[in-house]
Amino acid sequence: MLPTGIVGLEAQLWVFLVAMIRPGAAFLAAPVFGAQNVPIQVRLIISLAVGIPAISQVPFDLPPDGIATVAGFTLVAGEVVTGLALGFAVQLGYAAAMMAGEVIGNSMGLGFAQMVDPQSGASSTALGQFLSILGTFLFLAMNGHLALIQVIVDSYRSLPPGHAWMGQGQIQDILMFGGDMFAAGMAIALPVGFALILVQVVMAMLARSAPAMNLFSVGMPATILAGVILLAVAAPAIGEGISTSIERGLDLARSLVTAKGG
Template sequence: MPAAFAGLEGQMWLWLVAMIRPGAAFFAAPLFGMAAVPVQLRLVISLAIGMAGYATTPFFLPPDGVTSVAGFAMILGEVLAGAAMGFAVQIGFSAALLAGETIGNASGLGFASMIDPHSNAPSTAVAQFLSILATFLFLSIGGHLILARIIVESYHALPVGGAWPAMESLRGLVMFGGEIFAMGLAIALPVGFALILVQIIMALLARSAPAMNIFAVGLPATLLAAIILLAIAAPAIGEGIQAAIERGLDEAQALAVGK
């Protein structure tokens, strides 16, 4: 090997290890984890962020190499730290999907389902609409840049080789996962509560006029009410989704500093 390339192999191993944490975070995070995002693009972005993290906090490989017990422990810690940060953002993002499922089932649009590009699972049309809205809001507030900054800053508090999150941090992540239901229902509350009132009115009409075909009248009325209510409550829904995304970024920041 030429003398100019003598240290190239060791440097490439360092860059490869530096890619693990951003790669795991992007795999679990929204938008970056979509199946439509090419794997090659994720690798390039992970390498760029990993090199930035290595420049701020240099680290060294175990004496016995990456394939040793210490090397496997280091890699496992990197994967766990990156996945925890990305999953925290994903939890905040999923509040929009939960709100969409709630509104869709209450409005009768539960049968209109399609494949969600984020989870590759079927979801209602309303959930798809709110998911697209959440994606635009995530990009508008610079969520992708904030996540990249959080990953780079995490190398200070959680250096390579000591990236195991504390049990209190993992407990906080689990407790934050329980907040997704509260956030999703809070986002769906303006429209969902009004749709429940519409369903109660339809039930009263069916009770007072048994000869009326409630299915022929109730479904169009509920769909029309859902569309109008979504248009009216769009600003409040957008604020709720943005608050949920920011809450997820705050939780990822707390994990990055080891809290």
């Protein structure tokens, strides 16, 4: 519980610091919150606004000898690991959109068009950037940011500070979910990617039947045009696939705070 009075001011500040660790770590690893263009001050304010009410709902006392002890370091490490696991679970679901964009962009021949991803700061294809922005819109439209905050608040009941450690089963769930999201990204890109492969096969057949034709001047525009048309046709299916992947990431985060440690 929160200490009161002038005497407990230092202890209260330490409680505030501990309360910010788990939400801060989750927001650092989660999509949207963890974007590089989000100021660090905004993350700190949101972490404090989420952490103080959350830690107030469970019995909590600082280590008797302070934070700079073995018990204190264990407490901080558990908070960091739990927060990162919750945010990373949602990030894995969000990453399916980026992977689908990379696959489709390379199939369209746009792999050379690189842009800086505002989420991670790394370079990605233009189409991967487009699907990443689409995933951000869908994440916010389905109230994924509010669902993540709710998961963080609920985690304090099942994993109170000082006892917040991921079990072997929970870590295995995260690893297996990463493989599932790899398959989900491929499934999202499959309709457009497979059709583009057929277009490239047709262009190869034309190049064999008409060797005098300049394949590079015809094949690249035809592939890009076919890709744009296919993206417009498959947009509902792509949006549904991205939404499903994000929802599965949120479901995994909820299961992490309710599952028993292994």
